[in-house]
Amino acid sequence: MGKELLPPGSGESAAPVDLKKALEERYLAYALSTIMHRALPDVRDGLKPVHRRIMHTMRLLRLNPDQGFAKCARIVGDVMGKFHPHGDQSIYDALVRLAQPFAMRYPLVDGQGNFGNIDGDNAAAMRYTEARMTEVAVELLAGITEDAVDFRPTYNEEDEEPVVLPGAFPNLLCNGSSGIAVGMATSIPPHNAAEVCDAALALIDDPETPVERLLDFVKGPDFPTGGIIVEDKASIREAYETGRGGFRLRARWHKEDQGRGMWNAVVTEIPYGIQKSKLIEKIAELILSRKLPLLEDVRDESAEDIRIVLVPKSRTVEPELLMESLFRLTDLETRFPLNMNVLSRGRVPGVLSLRQVLREWLDHRREVLLRRSRHRLAEIEKRLEILAGYLIAYLNIDEVIRIIREEDEPKPVMMARFNLTDTQAEAILNMRLRALRKLEEFEIRTEFEKLSEEKTQIEALLASEERQWKTVRWEVAKVRQTFDPEKNPVLGRRRTTFGEAPAHDLEDVQQAMIEREPITVILSEKGWIRAMKGHISDLSGVSFKEGDSLKLSFHAQTTDKILLFTTGGKFYTLGADRLPGGRGHGEPVRIMIDMENDQAIVTAFAHDPERKLLLASYAGNGFVVPEKDVVANTRKGKQIMNVKAPDEARLCMPVTGDHVAVVGENRKLLVFPLAQVPEMVRGKGVRLQRYRDGGIADIKTFALADGLTWQDSAERTFTRSREDLLEWMGDRAAAGRMAPKGFPRSGKFSA
Template sequence: MPVDTTAGHIEDTKLADALSERYLAYAMSTIMSRSLPDVRDGLKPVHRRMIYAMQQLRLDPSAGFKKCARVVGDVIGKYHPHGDASVYEALVRLAQDFAVRYPLVEGQGNFGSIDGDNAAAMRYTESRLTTVAKALLEGIDEDSVDFRPTYDGEEQEPVVLPAAFPNLLANGAAGIAVGMATSIPPHNVGEICAAALALIRKPGTTTAELMAHMPGPDFPTGGSIVEDGEAMVRAYETGRGAFRIRSKWEVEQGRFGTWQIVVTEIPYQVQKSRLIEQVADLLEQKKLPLLADIRDESATDIRLVLEPKSRGIEPAVLMETLFRATQFESRFSLNMNVLGADQVPGVRSLKDVLQAWLDHRHDVLLRRSANRLVAVNRRLEILDGFLAVYLNLDEVIRIVREEDDAKAALMATFSLTELQADSVLNMRLRSLRRLEEMEIRKEHAALSAERQTLQDLLDQEGLRWKRIASEIKEIQKAFGSGALGKRRSTLAAPPPEIDVESALPVERDPLTVVLSQQGWIRTVRGHGQDLQALRFKEGDGLGMSVECYSNDRLCVFATDGRAFTLRVGDLPRGRGDGQPLRLMIDLSNDQDIITMFPVDDTRKRLLASSSGRGMVVAETAMTAEKRTGKQVLNLKDEESARICVPAEGDHVLVLGQNRRMLVFPLDQLPEMSRGLGVILQKYKDGGLRDAVVFTAETGLAWPDPAAVRNRSFADLRDYLGKRAETGRQAPAWATRKPRG
């Protein structure tokens, strides 16, 4: 009995090598076998296997339905060894007319709804293929595509479908792989076919010219695509971009001048129930001040009724507030990352995708024609044998009755091939009549003509492209018209900017923003509050405060040179400790807050770094309502932002850590929106300590440890110079100013 030498064998491998090898295998499997569609038929492996399995079950559009459980069982048992739940979810999506522009599966039973309801269990639902899926499978039994063994080696599955229907662009695709993703919107098949025909006629057609036939996506749920034409052309040329989709709405007039808005179409992949919940939550939080109520009056179609708070509101302004705050407007990204015929993933342009589909149809036509030519030649060979023996049937009967090797005798007597002799011997007796000979001659003539046509197709590329164009026109006629082919999404220019802020009711409550030493922020109602009486967390205390109003924007400037904008009305109120500011903005723990102030559109600020460079910036240029803020003051290594003060005056006083002071006119500083700034004062060692802007006529109010004293311009005249000078030794009162 042989000894198993592998038992107990341990092989040393570096963990990094083992991880990289296994992760690479997982990544390649995810990219090629799960997440990315094939550019030729637009299908992922699970969808391709499902459609092929349903074809094998004879679930044609004219046949009866079968339980989805039977379909899922065949798919996971023969072709796709994954969970039944994931396969059934894929099948359900192919049957949902609100999820797929041209459904590949016809469902019977509960297949979910646009509200987000789940489909019934697979044991209750039934399915069969649609005519669209039938077009994808057309010619699959004619050696038009390659087959490969299934995972267990017992069956064969197609590598790709013949795809007479342009499924990738028509139905789109979405998937997330490892390190890459795909997102392709659906399009109108009539427009796709028109663009493909234009590309056949003129292979040098540009993407912009193709878009004259195929102007943009066509979503199954309709909606209005509001995107700039040039941006859409760039997106289709590069394969990357995004499309803005808005709900379709109309105004219904009521009695006594009242009105309401009715939304009839919502953006693609937005669940109606969640959209209503989102609007209801915002209403409860009083963040939709122009909307009074929302009602769902949908039946088989969508009908969402929006009631304004007053009839004096402009409908367009009300909808603009909803577009900005809710999913009544959404963005669909374009990332045409697909697998090519060589199974290499890549982002392709619209022209590349169309050309890849046409090239695939050309390969399919070549293979089908060659396969058919072999079949026609075989049949003609058999018919030639029949015609040869029909001239002497008595001799054929004698040979069959008397000869020991009838096959060899027939071949010798009538000069037949082996195939012809076998066909004659297998002929039925009732075929030995004159009428059958006439039918054979008729069939022979038809097949001879077909053979010549097939031979011409294989020899002439021009004829092949004419045949492909004819097939595309048939697809265009079958699926590009009627209720299924009619365009559902409208294309519109980007809407003009609407000033929503002026239409909103203004709530101008006086508030005081308080920031603690440990970075907790909150607002206190009113101005002139005794902030020393506020309570803070243990070990914390008052850091800084600023008086403003509830409709103000608060700008927070940090030592890394970034400015963050917060809406005062959104800050936490009440007697609590507030919230950590660093949870609202993306600021690391090693950076500090220099100052915070309400944004004034007419005011400017002096910004300066620790090295003594600075500039003037308008406060409006510092606003950016995003977590990452806006980099306003650029910094070099080992530098930090130090000064952010109002630029109200005509002169700047700069004080260095070397105790030298310089005064120069403010107009020597440039106004910028972002940059490193210019040198305020030169230093041999140290850097900037302080800077302030003042007016020469009124003098400088300089804080002293004891009090605030006003220094006249005469007191500062000795320090007057030009920007970037070193200055003179500062007086004692200037160096006593506390920093903070």
């Protein structure tokens, strides 16, 4: 059956193929095609093939800036039919982008009609829109008819297309580029044309100019939508030196006074590449989900320019804090990547530095100058040859007329008689009679001398590299003059400025992004935690899993940090806003933090950075630690108290007063000054009380002047004054004496 499906023949045409090798070859061919002919721009003109073909087609259609517009459908049809055999929509999308002033820093296409907007709305269909070239596009094409660049056959070999454009405008850096190929990508932000030209001029003057010096001219990207770059200078320099990096870009905003102490924040510029409508939707979603508690409302009051109004919750909200929280949660701050991966010399993909990109563009401009000069020189030599023939014909006009009238083959006779070349004889024979009256010796000699002088200049230019670079410098300076910020402020003025990100405390910003609400945190004996809304006093109605019960509860706010202290001497930190709700039984603490299996939770409480804590281990060691130093930033927690089995961390108390009361399992009580307990950030601590058997039962700090208090099982409060405590007072590490009469049987200061 299988043989019947084979094509007719002897079977000799079929050959076994190594599938792995075949796939590798084909995938490599596909990858190269994507890299070379679709995704990566050429460093010389900054264009991908589709954009280059659009520009070439518009030139052929004579859509110059001073001419009328043509339907985009006509342009797209010509591009697709002659040069780019791909989908018409992809060509039109590329054409539309070249015309969008919010996408291109220096648009190459002048569009008429609906070409989309910054909200992300699409352009009208190509049958409704019209386009022509801009002055920038004309600069890119300047000299293309003068053999400035190579041409190659089109896909069907019916026509020719340019391999690269002459590129008098530094398009790659000025308009940027982005694309994803196979195994590589490119991302180049737009820059200011005047700054790029200044850097190029500096590189012509000194080819060894380092990138650091070039950055005196090219400060950084200049996006068409403006914004503020908040990247430090060191990382900007590194990005341009290596060709890889990124830039933090923020929206531009200002505070607008509304009277009576009220104000609004108004955003007037948003980061490049961000759709305004999606940005506002995101902010609105965050308001509804209560992740932006400082923000009351967002309004889009944009017309031609951008105006996004942000209304704060109250007049007491700090504007910078509000905006900082927005920058963290929305695309009001983005990071634009820099990856200058381009086709070097049109063939080799590679990541280039700023200096290398400028160098290759300048080398290309010199090559274009040389080719145009040689082309002009050939035209001059051809014209001079014809003028010399005209001069001979003028001086011997009667004889020339006689030969033409009387000879059967006048051309060879004239060539022999006056020693003319074939071209000169042909030119004389092709002259019209009416031109004879214009053949004045003076005019011919004037043109001959003028062209001879131009020929001498071109030959001098071609012979001197110094003159060539001088001419290139003049051309670059001319482009720079066109985009001079003072002469052309609309197109030339820098739109993106530089600033420093406000140095707001990370804690403050995180707090600002959480809505402050009262909660009651409940921790069970088996380590299940939850947060119930409100400050609840009666917990009798709270249910637990079978076999589980309440370990502890405390009141907090959603903006608080919850600290957990374990028997291993570690502190863990949880955000109160991230605790599971109180509808169920909560969640095990162990899935939120990386806690060892052999450890248990000693206590949990809301963090107060102003407090100090007294830690004590079962063996009776302890020390004081500032609470701000125990906060852990990771799931792994922070080791504060060093304990070795069988010893373990047992107690954690807030420090108040000036004395410490410690009681052991042997019911012996010791009171000593708090000053005898050292303050440490981490360690084992010092001996608080000495035991022969057992360990510590409870510890308390108090003010000696107020006396020591405790509660019994009936919740009666007992107080012992300074005089009453004299026999239990001593120094740290003593054994102490049996607790006074009335001390709880539980051995705890609070039952």
